[in-house]
Amino acid sequence: MQRKVIGQGNDTLTITLPRAWTQKYGIKAKGNVQLKVRDHVLEVCADAVKHDQKVRFHFDLPDYHLIRWTLGAFFRAGFDELYITYGNEGIFSSIQDVLKKKFIGFIITEQGRNSCVIKSISTDDEATLPVLLRRNFLMVTSFADNILELYRSREFSKLEDITYLHDNSDQAIGLCQRIIIKNRYGDLTSASFEIALLENLELVCDTYREICEIGSSLKKPFKNESVLLELLEGINRDFRELSSLIFDYQDATAAPLIKRIYHRIDRVEHLYSRPEPQELIFLFHLHLLLENIKKFFPTMIVLETARLRSSSD
Numbered sequence: 001m002q003r004k005v006i007g008q009g010n011d012t013l014t015i016t017l018p019r020a021w022t023q024k025y026g027i028k029a030k031g032n033v034q035l036k037v038r039d040h041v042l043e044v045c046a047d048a049v050k051h052d053q054k055v056r057f058h059f060d061l062p063d064y065h066l067i068r069w070t071l072g073a074f075f076r077a078g079f080d081e082l083y084i085t086y087g088n089e090g091i092f093s094s095i096q097d098v099l100k101k102k103f104i105g106f107i108i109t110e111q112g113r114n115s116c117v118i119k120s121i122s123t124d125d126e127a128t129l130p131v132l133l134r135r136n137f138l139m140v141t142s143f144a145d146n147i148l149e150l151y152r153s154r155e156f157s158k159l160e161d162i163t164y165l166h167d168n169s170d171q172a173i174g175l176c177q178r179i180i181i182k183n184r185y186g187d188l189t190s191a192s193f194e195i196a197l198l199e200n201l202e203l204v205c206d207t208y209r210e211i212c213e214i215g216s217s218l219k220k221p222f223k224n225e226s227v228l229l230e231l232l233e234g235i236n237r238d239f240r241e242l243s244s245l246i247f248d249y250q251d252a253t254a255a256p257l258i259k260r261i262y263h264r265i266d267r268v269e270h271l272y273s274r275p276e277p278q279e280l281i282f283l284f285h286l287h288l289l290l291e292n293i294k295k296f297f298p299t300m301i302v303l304e305t306a307r308l309r310s311s312s313d
Contacts, residue, residue, distance in 0.1 A: 017044070054081040062090040068098045071118075075103050075174055078182035082118040092116065101167055104175045122175070126183040132176050136198070137243035139169045140205045144236045147208060151215055151229055160216040166209040173198050173205075190306060196299045197246070203292045204239065211285050214278065222279050227271070228286075234264055235289050242296055249304040258297060265290050 003015040017027065025046035027033060036043040055074055059067060074082055086092060095116065099106050105122025143165040150159050180194050211232075222228050241257055268287045275283060 021046075053079045054083065055079050056083045057085075059084065059086040059091050059095075062088065062094060064094050064098070067091065067094045068102060071095070071098055071106075072102065072174060075106060076177045076181060078124070078178055080120045083115065084118060085115045087114065102171060102174065104171045122178075124179050124182050126179060129176060129179050129183075132172060132179070133198075134247060136169060136172050136176060136201060137246065139165065139172060140201060140208070141236070141240050141243055143169065143205065143208050144239060147212055147215070148229065148232055148236055151232070154221055156215050156218045159212045163209055163212050166205055166212075169205045170202065173202050190303070193299050193302050193306075197296065197303070200292060200295050200299065204289060207285055207289050207292060211282065211289075214282055214285065218278065222282065223276055224271070224279060228279065228282055231264065231267065231286055234260075235286060235293070238264070239289075239293055242293055242300075246296070246300050246303075249300065254297070258294075261290055261294050265294075 001018065006014045006016075008014055017033075022028070027046055034043075034045040036045065057070065057074070059070070071082070084095065086095070092111070095118075096108065099108065099118065105120050106118055107121055108116050109119045110117040143162070146162050146165065147159065150156070150162070177195055177198050180191050180198075238257060238261055241253065245253055245257070265287065268283055268290065271283055272280070
């Protein structure tokens with residue numbers, strides 16, 4: 001859709017708004033719309049776009065993972081109210097459990113015989129996003145450090161006890177994704193790369209959880225314990241450094257970090273030839289961690305380029 005730019009006076013330019021759009025959202029003369037400037041894009045928003053988003057959905061099967069993923073999709077997509085119907089009480093129990101464990105600010109406000117209403121009580125304020133993003137990375141680095149400490153102290157049974165840190169991170173990541181989608185729907189480039197950053201962080205956190213579960217089943221230390229834990233310690237340092245880079249990018253820091261990550265991958269691959277079965281699984285997850293950390297770099301560089309472009313305008 002194109003609009004002709006109309007000159008008014010010496011310095012003022014105006015465009016008309018589509019009639020169907022203004023009628024749909026109740027915009028009238030002397031009313032207000034929200035404007036956002038993003039590089040070469042000017043975003044015109046009606047407040048109604050962001051509020052009172054509702055959806056209806058029916059669950060036929062009491063499958064916990066399906067319920068979790070479906071509600072997760074609605075949560076991240078920014079819906080404020082869900083009207084859910086279901087076939088049996090077992091499904092409702094799963095819905096309650098998922099909401100409790102996975103989603104910040106989603107609560108059940110009404111319950112019928114085979115239905116319930118879920119509403120958002122969070123503000124989803126974009127101004128909170130920078131702090132939440134930093135907090136997400138801090139949570140995962142803290143999770144990683146706790147895992148290393150318990151492996152070193154050989155308190156394997158306690159590893160299962162700290163997996164709640166993974167669940168907390170999951171909740172915070174989902175909230176960040178929701179805020180981005182609700183507030184940056186017009187800025188597709190920035191939103192898509194920020195979402196990719198969070199999805200990759202989720203993968204890293206999931207891999208740390210798997211390392212937790214490997215350790216919780218150990219009866220004795222690894223045969224090559226010192227080598228494996230030295231690698232895990234190095235990966236944790238790499239991830240902590242990468243977390244700082246995301247918020248304060250420097251080429252002089254990024255280049256040697258990339259080099260160290262590739263060096264660690266080579267070390268892990270070299271160790272594949274001689275471990276015991278449990279060590280092999282552990283090494284596989286160290287390898288997976290390194291590959292996921294490596295994937296942050298293209299996304300991080302694109303976001304840094306966008307920031308530099310924005311600050312130069």
